[in-house]
Amino acid sequence: MLKANIYVTLKNGVLDPQGEAVKKSLKILDFGQVNQVRIGKFIEVWLESRDQAAAIKELEEMSDKLLANPVIEDYRVEIVEVNQS
Amino acid sequence: MLKANIYVTLKNGVLDPQGEAVKKSLKILDFGQVNQVRIGKFIEVWLESRDQAAAIKELEEMSDKLLANPVIEDYRVEIVEVNQS
Amino acid sequence: MRFGVVVFPGSNCDRDCYHVIKEVMEEPVEYIWHKEKSLSGFDALILPGGFSYGDYLRTGAIARFSPIMPAVMDFAQAGGLVLGICNGFQILLEAGLLPGAMLRNSSLKFICQPVFLKIQRNDTPFSNKFKSMQVVKIPIAHGEGNYYCDPRTLQEMKDNGQILFTYCSADGEETMEYNPNGSLANIAGIMNGKGNVLGMMPHPERYSEDILGGRDGFNIFASMINWLKGVG
């Protein structure tokens, strides 16, 4: 077993309506120091695999195909845990 | 300036319809090794601050109040960059 | 002439489109289940609105991998008419049949209301029943209709005349004030380069009968039929 995190973020330059709204609300809630907020996805994936290199390849393929939309999003894959069982 | 990441995840045991749907479709796309998928939020916040301890307190407050829904979500705050400028 | 309405799990305007083609336009129409792998004998396809696969992850992202989609792409490639409405538009974007992507509405809210659209050209399979620059009224109902593409793609689309519908005022002013969702360049509907695939956020099937409040949507289907008859 192996656990990976995938971070999907909006590309630079793509407007983030949700991030903007959150920033506005934070300002209203008196968090005056907030400069910018961007909201992306945090995807946790558990795989039946112990081969890290192969897993990374697979996870990148998943992200390219489905998890991220390359027109607007970037992603980053990270293996966080490998369980020998 | 300081940059923080906040990871918002569904509490254990809370249904994640998105994660389930994504898992199913990954299986259909022949990523047979996928065991589980959970989808949360990845929030990037830039703060006008250099005081890490104070920032963490502030970010946790933001998360409690607005960024996470304490009824169904957990969160984790992490400072990733402090810029002296 | 035969229309096909593709049904994905979670489609919910499939019956509405079917009704309009069959009962209002009085043309033959069939449902196409998303698990089908081939298409034959159709002249036009409609990808209807709804929440395919719950719109989980991103709108249209999962439906784009339905077994029927390769056949839809072949059909489009071969010049067949494809109309994607709302969720159908989002699926076409995810599938790459149209350029760009959808973001959440700038208000972050679902919006259901009639809007005004400007018909940018009337020499297309989808708009030949309108006057050029005509202003029409058709309802929208979506949470993610905030169209985005990179500047180069936008320029290309402009140069090719791919932008067919834009949000505007009753008098045809195309300003931000009349843009319901933050869409780039007030875009409400775009075509592919060849002009045989249209994606649009507004729902023409909802304004195809007077009793429902308007009939401007009728002319989109009528244009398709007109064009098919002319060509065929």
Place this chain on the structure above:
Amino acid sequence: MKELTYKEMGLLEEEYEQILGILGRKPNYLELGMFSVMWSEHCGYKNSRPLLKNFPTEGPQVIQGPGENAGVVDIGDGQALVFKIESHNHPSAIEPYQGAATGIGGIVRDIFTMGARPIACLNSLRFGSLEDERVKELLAGVVSGIADYGNCLGIPTVGGEVYFNRAYQGNPLVNAMCVGLVNTQEIAYATASEIGRPLMLVGAKTGRDGIHGATFASEGLSSASAQKRPSVQVGDPFMEKLLIEACLELIKEDLVAGMQDLGAAGLTSSIAEAASKKERGVKVDVSRVPRREAGMTPYEVMLSESQERMLIIPRAGKEGRIAEIFDKWGLDATLIGEVTGDGLFKVYDGDVLVGEVPVAALTEGCPVYVREGLEPSYYEECRNSNLEELLEYDTGEAIKLLLASPNIASKHWVYSQYDHQVMINTVLVPGEADAAVLRIKGSQKGVALTTDCNARMVYLDPYQGGMMAVCEAARNLACVGARPLALTNCLNFGSPENPHIYWQMQEAIRGMAEAARKLGTPVVSGNVSLYNETAAGAIFPTPVVGMVGLIKNIEHRCGMALQDEGDLLVLLGPIREELGGSEYLQVCYGLETGRVPQVDLQAESRLIELLISLIDARLLKSCHDISEGGLAIALAESAIKGKKGFRIKWEWRGKRKDQILFSEAPGRVVVSLNEEDLASLSSLATQYEVEFHILGRVGSERMILEEEGIECVNLAIQDMTRIWGEAIECHMK
């Protein structure tokens, strides 16, 4: 998980004694849990059942009254409407988005469980003051929860109501109604027929969510409620959409002998209800129930309120075809047990019997409490409060204040988030008329739908207020040209253990029952939500009425917008001079008191008949019921909708304008018509013995009230539209 005592599960000592008596032994933990949820107010109606008996439930149009998942009324041509309203108040108070969303999921399941395709949703919402930040969050969360769930299902949300009052601070009300359309011969019932038939569970996997939700809904909201938070369920509308389509396919092919949704008290309740219908028993094996989480106990499985699950009892030999249909929709169906003949509810975990109780003990065995109501002192005090001494407010100013009151202001902010047109049946959309109107494709018919309740009136006088709620609903349907058919209701009250609250319930139900009887609109379904109170007190008694009506010819329908210059404006019904319970008193003086306007059921019934005749004869161009804000606001709303002004001549010299213009006396509507049609209107009104008053004419772009040549009100419709249109939006920015 720490084990709860029977008291913590919400059972009383004498109830526990009763259980000991029934079983002849101590119940084990699972059995105790099953009793506690089934004997909660929410499932067992132990405080309300005796009162509900007073409702009329029969009529030639009624195919199914209370007792099934939803009521059914005949609309001719072999078609019927299936409908019910239900509360999701407590979950929404804790988690507004998911609470409201799963509320929609629940009521929609009740409708397709009957074999009907859901065709419309409505909702009735009550919140505290909109000035309050938490209330804004609640409103935003509830509305987007309803929207996201209903929109995803592709069921239009076509109507409802939203009220704000301090009485709901901390205890909002979220009532959802769903209406379905069914072919009469395809109606499905929740009957467990033959012995040996299997029980199939289909839909979502079972998790630990919502355990003891039914118990939770039967207690007051306290700060401790926050700790019960893990019980909040998350909705999966996509799963529900698949269930709708799959279950309706089963019905079309006549594959099921019984079908039951899983709602409050989960498997326990749905299995018990399915089995109780014919004195059957059941055995169920919890080890077969697909789980979402590891290590769940039989207790947790039997009590889980995980959403989007259905129980199916197949017809003999149809299991295979059923499995095929579920497979087509990507759903898993599992055999979890079977119907037996011994009247016992036996729970197994694999081969081990882990619980055994008589089915009837859980259902009919639920204790019933007939309590004593006691008239509270506020009742007489309010009735006797002297309103004559109030100085009259400037009429124009009062109109502006009322238009800005969130109770009267445009609800566009709310309903624009709901898809109200999907299914392309919605002929009159939210905001266009007093009731939503849907066409029935393939026929001339239309149906009209509404929900109503003026809870302030019910608070001040539960008997009159109860009648008013029914009358307003019926009148609203008549205003679009529909004949009222039958009603559903959601009784939202405080704790029945408080004799004053119990009195409110008794009186409100007495009023509703009397009105329903007189207007010929029997009660076919409903729901009860008690214990709606916080430390600060109980909510206003809020018996929400949902009503359906039939329009013979959909071309003959009426909206509320003024149409053409020169049309006559006419008040149908009497001029009344009284301000008790009005929004005017609240908005202009901060008062919620007075003797409420008395209902005249005979007159109401004649007015309804008159309206149906007038609209069917196409004599009206607009029609709008007088409710919150009185005559002045009814006129203003018709003007705003039609973007047309009007001029009224004041004929009542020496009388107080506010008492006439802002009275919320029932039984009245404002209509507009072509001048040539006045004679026809007059003769019909005479025939139905309804008095009428010509008020003035449509024209210009202003609202003008003229007394002896002097314009005492002169407001631009455009300004009124802005005030009315922006009030809620401004609060929600």
